[in-house]
Amino acid sequence: MNNVRKQKRANKNLPFFVKDEFKVSFIIIFISSILLISTFSFDIVPPILNRGIQPATFPKALLVLIISLNLIIYYLSIKKPWKVQKKLPKTFFLTLLSFLIFVIISKILDFFLAISLLSFFVSYYWGERRIFYLALVSIIFPIIVFIFFETILGLRFPPGIITNIYYQF
């Protein structure tokens, strides 16, 4: 309880633009505003075909609601600041980075390779150093999952350098 109070007090002394409540509200309102603007470019249905309301009206109403509720949250947070969150550890950013690498590799090289590499790196960053377990996570298990999906569920995986070799057999 005391820690929470200390954290809140510490948060009160920060400039408003570095506080979490401002950053979160700003990001949500910014994205919502962009989406709201984009709704104005939706096609308009001629009155004879229109049933009830225009297709853009409902999303517009939702986005206005989201923005309004966010403003309320921000207003309330001025009175009662949020507690300061702990800094995210390195492992979080490495995991996030591995997601990005996964997207690139799965698109350019190979889906299986992307899963295998991500599993290896995540397991490694998270502290696994034993070769057998790294191989289990990054090679043996993905192969089992692949074969399961391919044979039992009849799934066709996207072509790639390793997947093509598998399909040739």
Add this chain to the structure above:
Amino acid sequence: MMAPLFSSKLLLVLFFGTLFGLILGVLPGLGPTTGGALILPFTMTLDPLSAVVLLTSIYCAGTYGGAITAILINTPGTPAAAATCLDGYPLAQKGEAGRALGMATVSSVVGGIFSVIVLVFFAPFLAKLAYEFGQPEYFALAIFGLTMLASIGDGSPIKNLIAGAFGILISTVGKDFMTSIDRFTYGINELSVGIGFIPVVVGLFAISEMLTQSTLLNQVFKRVALKAVKLPTLEDYKLTWKTILRSSGIGSFIGVLPAEGGTVASLIGYSEAKRWSKKPEEFGKGSIEGIAGAEAANNSATGGAMVPTLALGIPGSATTAVILTGLIIHGVRPGPDLFREQPEFLYGIFGSMLIANIMFFVLGFFGAKIFARITLVPNKLLWPMIFAVSVCGTYSLSQSLLDVWIMLLFGVIGFFMRRFGFSVVPVIIGLILGELVEGTLRQSLVIFDGNWLMFLQRPIALTFFILSFIALIFPLITRKKNNYE
């Protein structure tokens, strides 16, 4: 009622569902919601009844499984088992882990079976009432379901509403179902069919949890040794039977309320057990009544939560939202018509929940020691494996890499939502109810010739609007100010 289940295939599905549910429930961070989301793509190979039997058995067993870790390592395997930690772990520390687990198992089974009885009698009654509903009433009902999101968990009601609105917004992506006009597709053809449930569900639950686990790598669990699960003694039964029955009633009632689930039920069940106890001072120090109160309540919420899910198509909890997704992707639309047209299907669901409760009693009683060992699987091995299954499962649905990327995107969104106090459950419920809300609103406006005030002239719709207003205002009045941040 049980006839459709007496096939070896369905019994096998039930067994695996119960086993899988127990394993998921035991593993902190997984649980029946994430596990159900992970298993959804696999259910595509099953017929609708087998698929829903698998999901409901995971739901029942997973809810109980959370108690094993709550008692042995003081970490709830599922959020619904949080209240079980309060007395389960202290009792285990006193060397009575077997007694604590025995009471958790028995009260879970009683609560679970009680809730199935509620489901069997109350769901058809509610479905009958729903025959009176037209589009305006369904719209008002969906709004009521969404406003109930305000009181989910102990987070901010406003944040829950934002998350719910975000979920509905996701449902608007793609071609407008009434006019076929593209919305938020930005020229990406694959988005014109909308964003699928599964990438969002798997992303928000499994991938965001993986990111959360990446921040908790140094956590060390202190395990209490377990020799064997012990059935409660006659003395324990005398002490707890009223608590178990009371909590079963509370849990079933809370479960029936749209969007509320086992977590709320267990907390209320626990506090009511304490209020009615002759020894309230023992609560928090290893009270057997505390364990019974929390466990009977969270398991009885399972059947309760299935009532609005099956009768109205409004999810009663996060896991039933996943089950509802499973039904929808198999082409089954819950609601009154389901009760009229496919009663055998529903009997199958009722029966499967009943059998799942008996199965997890047997498996939990004899296998708790083994299940407890599953927590020894390190996260550094477990989560990369879950990632591989999540990715392949999500890809398998429409064989599109875009779905996998959407899943990852929602994983990141889910992580930051949770970090800043936004629950991810309202997003899923909003996504499921989005089409219903928009569709019924627009169809009602066609019927009313654009006159919004006509909603207030329909008694049932008006009742739901009044209930929605109460659902919005109630948490704002009752909660402390610091919860609104």
